[in-house]
Amino acid sequence: xxxxxxxxxxxxxxxxxxxxxxxxxxxxxxxxxxxxxxxxxxxxxxxxxxxxxxxxxxxxxxxxxxxxxxxxxxxxxxxxxxxxxxxxxxx
Amino acid sequence: xxxxxxxxxxxxxxxxxxxxxxxxxxxxxxxxxxxxxxxxxxxxxxxxxxxxxxxxxxxxxxxxxxxxxxxxxxxxxxxxxxxxxxxxxxxxxxxxxxxxxxxxxxxxxxxxxxxxxxxxxxxxxxxxxxxxxxxxxxxxxxxxxxxxxxxxxxxxxxxxxxxxxxxxxxxxxxxxxxxxxxxxxxxxxxxxxxxxxxxxxxxxxxxxxxxxxxxxxxxxxxxxxxxxxxxxxxxxxxxxxxxxxxxxxxxxxxxxxxxxxxxxxxxxxxxxxxxxxxxxxxxxxxxxxxxxxxxxxxxxxxxxxxxxxxxxxxxxxxxxxxxxxxxxxxxxxxxxxxxxxxxxxxxxxxxxxxxxxxxxxxxxxxxxxxxxxxxxxxxxxxxxxxxxxxxxxxxxxxxxxxxxxxxxxxxxxxxxxxxxxxxxxxxxxxxxxxxxxxxxxxxxxxxxxxxxxxxxxxxxxxxxxxxxxxxxxxxxxxxxx
Numbered sequence: 202x203x204x205x206x207x208x209x210x211x212x213x214x215x216x217x218x219x220x221x222x223x224x225x226x227x228x229x230x231x232x233x234x235x236x237x238x239x240x241x242x243x244x245x246x247x248x249x250x251x252x253x254x255x256x257x258x259x260x261x262x263x264x265x266x267x268x269x270x271x272x273x274x275x276x277x278x279x280x281x282x283x284x285x286x287x288x289x290x291x292x
Numbered sequence: 293x294x295x296x297x298x299x300x301x302x303x304x305x306x307x308x309x310x311x312x313x314x315x316x317x318x319x320x321x322x323x324x325x326x327x328x329x330x331x332x333x334x335x336x337x338x339x340x341x342x343x344x345x346x347x348x349x350x351x352x353x354x355x356x357x358x359x360x361x362x363x364x365x366x367x368x369x370x371x372x373x374x375x376x377x378x379x380x381x382x383x384x385x386x387x388x389x390x391x392x393x394x395x396x397x398x399x400x401x402x403x404x405x406x407x408x409x410x411x412x413x414x415x416x417x418x419x420x421x422x423x424x425x426x427x428x429x430x431x432x433x434x435x436x437x438x439x440x441x442x443x444x445x446x447x448x449x450x451x452x453x454x455x456x457x458x459x460x461x462x463x464x465x466x467x468x469x470x471x472x473x474x475x476x477x478x479x480x481x482x483x484x485x486x487x488x489x490x491x492x493x494x495x496x497x498x499x500x501x502x503x504x505x506x507x508x509x510x511x512x513x514x515x516x517x518x519x520x521x522x523x524x525x526x527x528x529x530x531x532x533x534x535x536x537x538x539x540x541x542x543x544x545x546x547x548x549x550x551x552x553x554x555x556x557x558x559x560x561x562x563x564x565x566x567x568x569x570x571x572x573x574x575x576x577x578x579x580x581x582x583x584x585x586x587x588x589x590x591x592x593x594x595x596x597x598x599x600x601x602x603x604x605x606x607x608x609x610x611x612x613x614x615x616x617x618x619x620x621x622x623x624x625x626x627x628x629x630x631x632x633x634x635x636x637x638x639x640x641x642x643x644x645x646x647x648x649x650x651x652x653x654x655x656x657x658x659x660x661x662x663x664x665x666x667x668x669x670x671x672x673x674x675x676x677x678x679x680x681x682x683x684x685x686x687x688x689x690x691x692x693x694x695x696x697x698x699x700x701x702x703x704x705x706x707x708x709x710x711x712x713x714x715x716x717x718x719x720x721x722x723x724x725x726x727x728x729x730x731x732x733x734x735x736x737x738x739x740x741x742x743x744x745x746x747x748x749x750x751x752x753x754x755x756x757x758x759x760x761x762x763x764x765x766x767x768x769x770x771x772x773x
Contacts, residue, residue, distance in 0.1 A: 205442060206460045207432040208451050208497040208579040210488030268528040268758035 223285060226257045232283035234271075235263040241291035248287060295358035296370050302329030303391065304368040306350070306361045309340040311407035313382050314365050318342065320387065320397045327393065335364065335410040356411035357420040363406040367391075381406035418466035427466060428476045431493055446501070451579055453571065453599055457501035468496040471506030472513060473773050480513055481520025483581035484527035485588040490516060490580045495572070498579055502572035502600070507550045508565055512572045514628040514771040515540050515602075519573060524630055525764040529756060530583045533592045535634030536756035536764070538577075539673065540570050540602035541740060543616035544626030546771050547604035554606035556744030559636055559675070559751065570600030595635045603742060610741040611681055612691035618739075619768045626771040631673050631738060632756040632764040637661060641680070642748040647687040650680060651694065654750065655701030659731055661754050665709040665719035667729045671736040671755030671766070677743035680750045691739065702731040733760045 223229060231252055235241040245261065252259050262279055264271050279286060296304065303324055307314040318341040324330050325344050333350040334340050341347065350356055359368065363380035369390055370376060379386050382404040388396045411420060421427050434449070436442050442459040446452050458464065469476055469492070476493035483490045492513065499512045519526045519538055529536045542552055553563035561567060577583045585591065591598070607614050607623070616627040639657040644650035654674065662670045676684075684694055706729045711719035720729070736759055743749075756764050 202438075203436040203442065204433040204462065205436060205445070206429065206462060206465050206493075206497050207434055208460060208494065208501060208575065210483075210486060210490070210494070210580045210582065211432050212486070212488055266758070266762040268532070268763035269525060270527060 226252070226255065229284040230258045230260060230282065232279045232286040233259050233261050234279065234286055234288045235261070236267040236288060236290060237264050238267045238289075238291045241289035244289045244291055245287075248289075294373070295355045296368075296373050296375060297331075298373040300329070300331070300373050301371050302331070302369075304331045304333070304359070304370060306333045306335065306356055306359065306364055306366045306409065307341060308335040308364050308407070308410060309337040311364050313404040313406050314341070316400060316404055317365060317382050317397070320382075320400065323396055324391060324393070328391070353411040353416070353420055354424055356409055357417075357424055361409040362412050364409050365406055366409070415463065415467070418463040418470075421466055422462045427462070429462065429465065429493060430477065430491075431465075431497060433462075450584070451501065451575075453574060453578060455599070457575070458503055460497045460500045464500045465493070465496050468500050468504065468506050468509055469493065471496075471509035474513065480516050483516070483520065483577060484583065485530060486580075486582035488580050488582065490520075490576060494580050495576055498575040499568075499572040502575050503564065503568040504572050505550070505564070505568075508569050508572075510771050510773055511540075511542060511546060511550070511565075511569050511626075511628060512576075514769050515569065515573045515630065516576050518628055518630045518767045518769045519577070521767045521769075523761075523765045524632070524767045525758075526577065526581075527588075528758060529632045529764055530577065530581075531588050531590055532756060532758065533590050534670075534757045535591065535593065535595045535754065536632040537595070537598040537601060537634070538570075538573055539597065539631045539633040539753065540573060541615060541629040541631065541673075542569075542602065542604045542627070542771075543607065543614050543621070543629065544771070545624060546626035547607075552604035554604040554742050558603045558606070558742045558744070559601075566602050566604070567600060570597075570602030572600070573602075574598065574600050597633070597635070601633070605740045606678065606742045609678070611685040612676075612694075612739070612741060615738060615740045616768060618691070619766075621768065621770065627768050628771060629738075629766055629768040631671070631753070631766045632759070633673055634670075634754040634756070637752045637754065639750045639752065640748070641750075644683060644748075647684050647689045647694070648697065650683050651697045652701055654752075655698055658698075658702060658737075658752055659704070661731075661752060662757070663718055665711075665713065665716060667704065667706070667709065667720060667731050668733055669759070670757050671732060671738070671759040673738045673740065673753040673755065675743065675751040675753065676739060676741050677747060677750050678741070678745050679748045681741055695737075695739070698737075699730065703728050704731070735765075736760065738766055 233245045322343050333348045338349040366380040368378040384397045384402045446457045474492045478492045480490050550565050552565045621627050641653040706724045709720050
């Protein structure tokens with residue numbers, strides 16, 4: 202029997218599961234993450250106003266550069282301070 | 293496992309029928325067998341040599357492999373299961389001394405050279421190493437069913453960039469690994485986007501698939517190492533909607549040793565090393581890192597160099613110091629530089645004979661890269677052809693002098709390129725008004741010499757929109773054996 206050697210990492214992650222959607226935003230804190238692309242702030246300003254009018258608490262964050270993944274420190278801060286995240290891609 | 297039986301004292305002889313010297317010494321073997329303990333192994337025919345009490349069958353070549361036989365006949369003297377001495381070929385005096393038998397081979401020629409052992413026939417050492425379990429390979433083995441086409445299997449499993457790959461069989465991978473002294477299990481880097489640890493073995497598997505020769509492996513390993521450096525930002529280069537991909541530029545002696553092209557059609561097809569080294573890096577990113585178009589690779593248009601883009605600088609007759617020397621390496625060091633770049637843009641100037649004129653031509657094209665109204669964005673890699681280089685050489689312009697003159701031509705009054713100017717919404721933001729601005733960031737223009745001897749064409753390769761500290765900077769690493 203002929204064999205080939207596997208060129209992959211052999212560690213293909215199992216399909217990532219979506220977290221359960223929250224039933225309501227009541228009492229939740231929402232992170233608004235700007236990835237530092239142009240006009241991301243415009244989009245997040247609108248969301249912040251809309252969520253604010255519904256009485257939902259928000260916190261603003263931004264990545265240092267859109268070209269790189271978010272630093273671990275930023276990810277940990279968002280995780281510890283908020284319940285969910287809305288990320289603005291923009292352009 | 294030793295091929296010499298424990299406690300065996302006597303002689304072990306490896307022969308094959310298809311060797312004139314082995315046939316010549318048949319009487320010698322008969323003499324030896326009559327007076328001492330002898331184990332005679334035949335590589336091709338257990339009926340040869342005739343007239344012995346026993347001949348052991350080594351057509352599987354296991355004993356030959358384990359005893360590391362390169363020439364037949366080989367005679368080994370063993371004492372209590374341990375090799376004491378060995379000879380190969382026929383040399384009457386030496387055989388007599390080794391066997392302590394002064395009458396051995398009387399009447400035979402004093403000397404006859406041996407033949408190559410069957411165990412070192414081309415391709416066999418790797419097969420034998422695999423067969424007898426001495427490899428250190430740890431990659432998962434994928435079974436190819438008897439009626440399955442191995443090329444189609446590679447496509448079906450998603451291993452291919454769209455072109456056929458060389459099936460990565462164990463023996464091919466072992467031959468590839470012979471191209472480096474590094475251990476198969478050594479980790480070269482962590483490959484984005486999955487951040488998977490990548491061993492020398494995994495690089496070798498992908499290099500086989502790309503079509504590399506073993507001699508290219510050190511260059512591929514250096515390229516993978518460079519792509520894993522944080523400042524190169526391979527994750528972003530892959531994930532961007534822009535055109536960028538890792539472009540591999542090779543400097544130093546290894547480029548000549550492995551036959552890389554730095555001359556005619558240097559950025560094109562046709563040279564195995566150029567074509568397959570760049571492809572091997574991309575296959576590592578695809579297969580080990582998991583970076584695929586439509587997945588994390590989000591390029592809007594991409595460009596043909598994303599199959600692989602690799603070339604060597606034409607150093608031998610360059611008037612200027614090479615890219616690697618500019619970047620702090622010595623000319624006799626072999627290096628790999630990665631530049632996150634896109635497509636090739638032509639500069640045709642057949643009239644300039646003065647360096648000032650040619651510099652202005654090159655600058656005019658460079659100013660238009662990406663967008664003529666956007667400055668301080670992507671880096672660029674300028675490829676100066678030999679005929680354009682001649683203009684600078686004849687005027688005795690050093691690379692530094694050219695850089696200085698070019699930099700002056702690449703500065704613009706920012707008021708001319710503000711957003712909205714010239715009826716074009718794109719442009720520099722209002723805050724850039726009232727000053728001068730350079731097309732490239734400091735250190736953002738790389739310059740190499742390459743191409744065929746005829747043609748007053750040079751080329752610029754566009755960098756990534758996110759160049760510099762916020763994205764990718766070019767990186768250079770030395771090539772290890």
